[in-house]
Amino acid sequence: MFQSFDPVSDRSYAAKHLPLLRAEMKKRGLDGFIVPHDDEYQNEYIPAYAERLMWVSGFSGSAGAAIVLMDRAAIFVDGRYTLQARGEVDDAFFEYESIPDASPEEWLAKNARKGWRIGYDPMLHTTAGLARLEAAAKRAGFEIVPVEDNPVDAAWADQPPRPSAKIRPHPLEFAGKSSTEKRREIAAAVKAAGADALLVTAPPSIAWLFNIRGGDVSRTPLPLGRAILSADGAASLFVAPEKVDNALAGHLGDGVDIRPEEAAAEAIRALGGKGAKVAVDPALAPAQFVRLLKESGARVIEIPDPCALPRACKNDAELAGARAAHERDGAAVTRFLYWLASEAQDGSVDEITAAKKLEALRRETGELVDISFDTISGAGPNGAIVHYRVNTRTNRRLQPGELFLIDSGAQYRDGTTDITRTVAVGKPTAEMRDRFTRVLKGHIALATARFPEGTTGHQLDAFARRPLWEAGLDYDHGTGHGVGSFLGVHEGPQRIAKTANSQPLKPGMIVSNEPGYYKAGAFGIRIENLVVVTPPEPVEGGERAMMGFETLTLAPIELDLVVPSLLSEYERHWLNRYHARVRQTLAPRLPKDVADWLTRKTRAI
Structure with a gap:
């Protein structure tokens, strides 16, 4: 298995490690120290030696920061990690702060005293990030001090070695x-x-x-x-x-x-x-x-x-690879969904078993190089934790009457995949079906959007949220992120989100389409496909050529959770066409029993 399900962090880390860090801070004459979730390369997923934020606080997410003062500390995470941080970080030692409502520099401006020396590792901070900290220091009167050696590294006795894989x-x-x-x-x-x-x-x-x-x-x-x-x-x-x-x-x-x-x-x-x-x-x-x-x-x-934009705009060979990777991956995911429908409806299967099964099916393709992120396998209330990572402590059975959300992806040499499907275990409630259908309506609205050159993902974000907004609902994460070609599953500069982004969408960019809904303590819903931006084409009777999206991901969407009466004729037509394409493309790759099941699961509604 590429992924392990042993706990990677511990809620006791703060109690164990904060005193060690503070002792090192005292040696350096520091009144505070900033611990970002960053390595020296600004990677999203970082090597084990660079998991300094987790070592200090217990937080194991892929984005965040902490500020440690001598008598208090704060952890900063965004909406993806709100529930996770509260589960992993001991509030007896850390205050919880939510980004963007609060930021490390704003918190320091309010809490650092004049004359204090706040340390930072200059290899872990960019010049743009440092400029914000220096501006806050100037306003509040404290000093930002670079350190030659990171005090976390000095305090971390069993820090893992740096990686040295062959290129x-x-x-x-x-x-x-x-x-x-x-x-x-x-x-x-x-x-x-x-x-x-x-x-x-x-x-x-x-x-x-x-x-x-x-x-x-x-x-x-x-x-x-x-x-x-x-x-x-x-x-x-x-x-x-x-x-x-x-x-x-x-x-x-x-x-x-x-x-x-x-x-x-x-x-x-x-x-x-x-x-x-x-x-x-x-x-x-x-x-x-x-x-x-x-x-x-x-x-x-x-x-x-200057490499970022051409890297994001995939060429013909990269797009051909992406299509091939998604057909291969879609067949594996469909086999997994069949297994769920056949063997995971009686409460005997748990989250870890499901994640292992999906990885095993991807391995059977003979082309899997790695998974593209640790599988989010969330049953019932765990599905409401947006970036939930199952381990042996949190592992939960897929119980009848609940939803199961699985967000996963693969790294193949010809492409990177990322897909989320939400399925019902047993009979879903009316609330579950209503929420799922609203998420689906938003997904379809974005998938079918037409837009002129120069349009940003920020301008399209509301397409996916409107059906939820109409019911007084929303979700606290972006709607879409860029995806690399056998590179990062999260790749800029493009994105689709509430937050402003000046980068226009351009032909060849691959981006996710993943609206969701999360009811804390109950269930989570997300429907995610990857799409590629298509070149401008004339619109019949129109005056300007418009770009759009081609959906790459191929796997059935759970019809048992759809309320057909909530879909417009146009939306039903999209879903039926998508499912026909899934069936026609994947059935030849599947065993007969799976293909027969797929035919039923992609029936026209």
């Missing part, structure tokens, strides 16, 4: 464009920005730019490292030597100089010594690197990561 070439058949061509295009963008070189600090961009993949981070095939790309197209890749073999050197060719990762700081100083103009993304670059550039004499040019 693998990503074949052209999947990448669709050579690394040489990519480097040439990005170098031109660097030159157009008036820079002599680009400092690339984000592993997803390094993986995309050099057509490489790694295994340093679970669930995402990333090689940890740094890179510098010159405006003339020459590049240096900084990675640990043990990750490199002859195959990698041959793949990269003479245009790429491979050097140890610790040499990156020296190379940064060398750029400064030449007075070079260096482009960096202030939202991604560690503050320490930007400080090194400036102190050594470089001129820093702040630009958005």
Whole structure:
């Protein structure tokens, strides 16, 4: 199994570890210390050694931060993790704060006293994030102090070692464009920005730019490292030597100089010594690197990561791979749903058994490289925890009369998948069916949206929420996130959410469509498909070409939870067409008993 179900954190961590951290803070003359859920690369999913926030607080989610003062501490999470944080973090030691209602810098401005020294690790904070902290410090009169060695690392006696997985070439058949061509295009963008070189600090961009993949981070095939790309197209890749073999050197060719990762700081100083103009993304670059550039004499040019947008806009080969991956994955998920319908209706199956079964079915494809995130397998009230991660302590049986939500995904060499299905165990209540149908209506509204060039996901978010809003309901997470090509299951710069986002949706972008509804203590509902933005096309009788979405994900949607009378004729037509496509595409891949079941589950309504 790729995933383990042993508890990864403990509510006692705060009581055990806060005194150790405070002792290290005292040695450094600090009145407080900021602990983000970030590694030195700003990854979402981070290596075990970088789980500093979990070690300090017990919180095991993928986004958050803590502030530890000598006499109090606070944990900051967003709506995805509100319930999880309360379950994992002991409120005898931490105050709960909700983002965006509160932020670490605002909390410090209210609670740090004048003259206090608040420490931070400059490798874990970006220049953009640090600027917000410094502004708060200036207003409130406390001092933000960089530390040379992280006090959490000093206090963490059994901290895991840093990963050193081999770096693998990503074949052209999947990448669709050579690394040489990519480097040439990005170098031109660097030159157009008036820079002599680009400092690339984000592993997803390094993986995309050099057509490489790694295994340093679970669930995402990333090689940890740094890179510098010159405006003339020459590049240096900084990675640990043990990750490199002859195959990698041959793949990269003479245009790429491979050097140890610790040499990156020296190379940064060398750029400064030449007075070079260096482009960096202030939202991604560690503050320490930007400080090194400036102190050594470089001129820093702040630009958005020029690799991010072309990485997000998948080319024809990547889209072909995504379609193939979703057909393969859809067959595995459908076999799993058949198993649920056949063997999990009597209360004998639990959340861990279900997650293991789904992973096993994906393994049977012979193409599974990893899962794309730890499976969210939530029965009954656990389904209401948006990013619930089952373990042996929380494991619950799928009981008749309840809902079961399973959100899962896979990493295949040709594509990354992410799908959520909610099913009824036994007979659902009228409330469950009403809420499910409203979520489905929102899902259909987004799936069928037509929109002009320049439209952002922020402008489309309300399409998915309106059926819930009409009933006085909502959900506290985004409606859609970008997805990589055998890369991160969460990928920017695009997203669909209430929060403002200036990035327009562009053809080739893959994004999730996942409205939901969650009744705390009772059940959760989410319907998630991945979709790809389609090129502008004329609309009959219209004046402007419109873009739209092509649905990639293929698996039945639970008809037993649908109230047909709540659907319009247009919505029923969409659901019937989608199910016909699911049936026609997947049935040939399935055993006869599963195919027969699928035919019944995708009947027209």
